[in-house]
Amino acid sequence: MNNVNIIIILVSIIESITEFLPISSTGHIIIISKILKINEFYINLFTIPIQIGSAIAIINHFKKYIFKKNIFSRDYTKFISNTIIANIPSIIIGFTLEKIIKKNITNNKFIIYSSILSGMLLFILGIIKNREKIKNINEITYKHAITIGIFQCLAFFTGFSRLGAAISGSILAGLSKKIAIKFSLIIAIPIIIGASIIDYIKNINFFNIKNTEILFIGLIITFLISKILIKKSEKILTKNSFIIFGIYKIIFGILIYIFSK
Numbered sequence: 001m002n003n004v005n006i007i008i009i010l011v012s013i014i015e016s017i018t019e020f021l022p023i024s025s026t027g028h029i030i031i032i033s034k035i036l037k038i039n040e041f042y043i044n045l046f047t048i049p050i051q052i053g054s055a056i057a058i059i060n061h062f063k064k065y066i067f068k069k070n071i072f073s074r075d076y077t078k079f080i081s082n083t084i085i086a087n088i089p090s091i092i093i094g095f096t097l098e099k100i101i102k103k104n105i106t107n108n109k110f111i112i113y114s115s116i117l118s119g120m121l122l123f124i125l126g127i128i129k130n131r132e133k134i135k136n137i138n139e140i141t142y143k144h145a146i147t148i149g150i151f152q153c154l155a156f157f158t159g160f161s162r163l164g165a166a167i168s169g170s171i172l173a174g175l176s177k178k179i180a181i182k183f184s185l186i187i188a189i190p191i192i193i194g195a196s197i198i199d200y201i202k203n204i205n206f207f208n209i210k211n212t213e214i215l216f217i218g219l220i221i222t223f224l225i226s227k228i229l230i231k232k233s234e235k236i237l238t239k240n241s242f243i244i245f246g247i248y249k250i251i252f253g254i255l256i257y258i259f260s261k
Contacts, residue, residue: 007038008046008218015050016225020185020233022122022164022245023252027111030158031256040106045203048196049215053222055192061230062186065137075138082140086149086166086187087194093153094195105158108260112253114159119249121168126243133174137183140175147173152187159253162188164245167237181237185230 011029018025026047033043059066068076094101104110134140151169155162163184170180200207207215 004042004214005217007042008050008214009221010036011043011046012050012053012218012221013225015047015054016222016229019051019054019226020163020230021237022118022161022167022242023249024115024118024155024159024161024164026105027115027159027161027252030106031111034106044199045206045211046215046218048199048203049219050222051192052196053219054226055189055196056219056223057226057230058185058189058192060227061234062182065182065186066189078140079137082142082145082183083187083190085142085145086152086183087190089146089149089153090156090191091194093156097156101156107158108256110157111159112257112260114154114157115249115253115256118154118160118164119246119251119253121246122164122242122249123246125168125171126241126246130171130177131174132176134179135176137179140179140183144170144173144175148183148187152184152191161249162191164249167242178238181234185234 010032014029014032015025018028029043029047033040065079070076134144148166148169151172152162152166154160154165166184166187167180170184171177175183
């Protein structure tokens with residue numbers, strides 16, 4: 001097994017474990033790649049199929065919400081609309097500030113501050129009492145969706161978990177913990193697939209038969225591990241306090257700060 005195969009397997013495992021917890025998969029991948037001195041180009045290239053693998057796992061897990069016989073029902077059209085609306089802020093900021101985001105994505109300072117701040121947010125989230133006004137995914141309004149979408153934009157700061165940001169926005173908007181977790185995972189699908197397609201188009205010249213085979217393996221590995229872990233992660237997040245994840249993110253940020261000096 002050559003180094004490229006090892007890298008793709010390693011990145012696939014990291015992505016699968018961290019994507020479904022509010023601890024930032026991108027932040028962990030970047031830090032570990034720096035520790036192991038993996039070329040940034042390879043990480044960017046490998047992230048494309050790996051994230052697609054995660055998205056397919058999410059689609060598979062929530063297929064009862066996504067694939068309906070009556071696609072013209074009021075509840076289904078509202079669900080799809082909310083999923084799209086929740087991603088509008090990310091689309092706008094993503095296209096508007098793309099160069100700045102790409103330039104600073106591997107910046108240690110961004111990862112340190114974002115990790116600590118997101119940890120503090122999760123810690124506070126674990127302390128405050130959840131109002132739990134929304135206990136059904138069909139009760140989510142457009143106002144809730146746009147609020148959650150605005151919070152999701154915090155993930156543009158590397159180290160600030162997309163899932164953690166979306167869950168925070170969901171709970172502060174009044175969603176129950178269970179529904180907040182489900183909806184925050186579902187709204188990741190369009191943004192992950194969309195971003196992966198754009199990155200693929202931009203890097204299409206670097207894809208050849210050999211690369212495609214390796215990257216496809218990464219996609220399959222990520223999908224299979226994610227398929228197993230997503231259900232477990234959902235249970236862990238529902239049953240446990242966000243304080244645990246908040247403390248982890250704060251410690252993670254502090255450790256990066258100490259070892260990057």
